[in-house]
Amino acid sequence: MPTFTAQDGTKLAYHVAGTGEPLVCLPGGPMQDSEYLGDLGGLAERRRLIRADPRGTGESGVPADPASYRCDRLVADVEALREHLGLDRMDLLAHSGGANLAVSYAARHPGRVRALVLVTPGPAALGVAVTGEDRMAAARLREGEPWYGEARAALERIVAGRAGDGDWAAVEPFRYGRWDDAARAHLAAQEGRRNDEAAAVFASEGAFDPPALRAALTALDAPVLVLAGEADLNTPPRAAAEIAALFPRGELVVQAGAGHFPWLHDPAAFTAAVAAFLR
Numbered sequence: 001m002p003t004f005t006a007q008d009g010t011k012l013a014y015h016v017a018g019t020g021e022p023l024v025c026l027p028g029g030p031m032q033d034s035e036y037l038g039d040l041g042g043l044a045e046r047r048r049l050i051r052a053d054p055r056g057t058g059e060s061g062v063p064a065d066p067a068s069y070r071c072d073r074l075v076a077d078v079e080a081l082r083e084h085l086g087l088d089r090m091d092l093l094a095h096s097g098g099a100n101l102a103v104s105y106a107a108r109h110p111g112r113v114r115a116l117v118l119v120t121p122g123p124a125a126l127g128v129a130v131t132g133e134d135r136m137a138a139a140r141l142r143e144g145e146p147w148y149g150e151a152r153a154a155l156e157r158i159v160a161g162r163a164g165d166g167d168w169a170a171v172e173p174f175r176y177g178r179w180d181d182a183a184r185a186h187l188a189a190q191e192g193r194r195n196d197e198a199a200a201v202f203a204s205e206g207a208f209d210p211p212a213l214r215a216a217l218t219a220l221d222a223p224v225l226v227l228a229g230e231a232d233l234n235t236p237p238r239a240a241a242e243i244a245a246l247f248p249r250g251e252l253v254v255q256a257g258a259g260h261f262p263w264l265h266d267p268a269a270f271t272a273a274v275a276a277f278l279r
Contacts, residue, residue, distance in 0.1 A: 001059050004084035007076050008068060013059035014081065015051040018044030022085060023278070025051045026078070028096025028122065031069060031198035033058025036190050037095065041267030046275045047091075052081060056195045069201035071100050071125065071208065078105045082112055089114040091278055096234060096260065100125035100208070107216035115278055116224045120232050120260050121243060124203055127210025128243055132159035134236040139174055141231045147173050155233070174233050177258045177265030186264060214246055223249040225277040229258035229265070251277065 003013050017039055027034040034051035035058065043049065053060040055077060056069060067073070078101065082090050091114050094102035099121030106113045123130060139155055142148055154170035157163050172187060173179035224247040228240035235243070237254045244250035253273050258265040 003059075004081060006055065006063075006080050008063060008065065010055050010063045010068075010077075011061040012055055012077060012081070013053045015049075015053070015059075017049045017051070018047055020047050021091065021278075022050050022087065023047040023091045023093055023117075024078075024081065024085075025049055026092070026094040026098035026102055027051070027054070028094075028098045029054075029057075029194045029199060030071070030097030030100070030122070030202040031057055031196075032097075032190065032194040033060075035193060036186065038263075040093075040274075041263030041270045043263070043271045043274060046271060047278070050081075050085065052078075054195075054198070056198045057193070066197065066201060069195075069198035070204055070206065071202050072104055072206070074101050074202075075105045075108050078102075079109060079112070082109075088112075091115045091117070093117040093119065093274070094121065095119045097122040097202070100203070103213065103217065104208075106220055106222070107213050110216075110220045110222070113220070113222045115222055116220075116247075117274055117277065118224065118226045118243065120229050120235050120262065121226060121240070123235055123239055123243060125208045125210065125213055126243060126246060127208075127214070128239050130235060130239045134238055135159060135233045138231050138233050138236040142174065145173070145179065147179060171233070174231070175260040177229065177231060177262070182264065186261065217246055218248060220247060221249070223277070224251065225274070226250060226252050227262060227270070227273060228252065228254045229260060229262045230254050230256050231258065232260050232262075234260050253277075 154167040176183035226244040244252040263270040
């Protein structure tokens with residue numbers, strides 16, 4: 001397992017798959033290891049994927065200072081990985097909560113980013129709000145599926161701030177474009193792979209300064225692809241469009257029918273969109 005050393009001495013690991021130009025991949029969670037990304041729907045056939053395990057997850061070491069799990073401090077780990085790989089500029093892909101780290105890195109090191117791909121990105125670092133109606137509108141696209149009634153009722157309670165026991169589990173089918181055996185297996189495989197202690201620190205006080213981050217990103221010259229899932233409750237298309245508009249060279253692609261993991265819903269559409277953008 002290839003490793004490198006962070007600035008504070010923590011040993012961090014990454015996984016390599018595929019051939020060609022490297023594409024550094026940051027997982028979400030936040031603070032989940034990168035195993036769930038797999039080969040990103042076959043993207044490894046087009047690019048050499050460098051999947052990073054954040055500190056305290058997967059094969060990476062646990063830091064001496066738990067405060068180093070905060071998103072703004074993790075920027076140094078991404079920079080250490082770039083230096084370790086010997087890349088002057090890198091293509092960077094981030095999923096979900098990992099997008100908060102990717103945009104924080106791009107703001108601090110704009111000259112080191114050649115292209116940025118944000119897949120169903122978490123919006124917290126940028127201060128983009130996702131409303132309850134945004135989530136309900138995405139949910140309504142799944143009406144008619146056998147699990148919909150129970151899941152919708154649970155989502156309504158969550159949106160209203162009245163979530164009860166079992167409600168979060170009940171809405172899991174919404175995260176996937178198809179709630180089939182492959183989706184259930186993907187969900188089950190993620191069990192226990194997130195560092196909950198680290199996740200609690202990731203977005204803690206001081207981690208994000210949305211106005212300053214937005215201002216810094218106006219100077220980012222790299223092209224940015226925001227890839228949204230049409231039915232994603234985490235970052236519905238309206239919020240994804242707002243994120244894309246924050247970048248001088250931002251571009252939005254909405255993948256039809258996809259949920260929070262668009263490479264699982266339609267691998268061919270996902271890989272074609274990402275590969276075309278990176279070309």
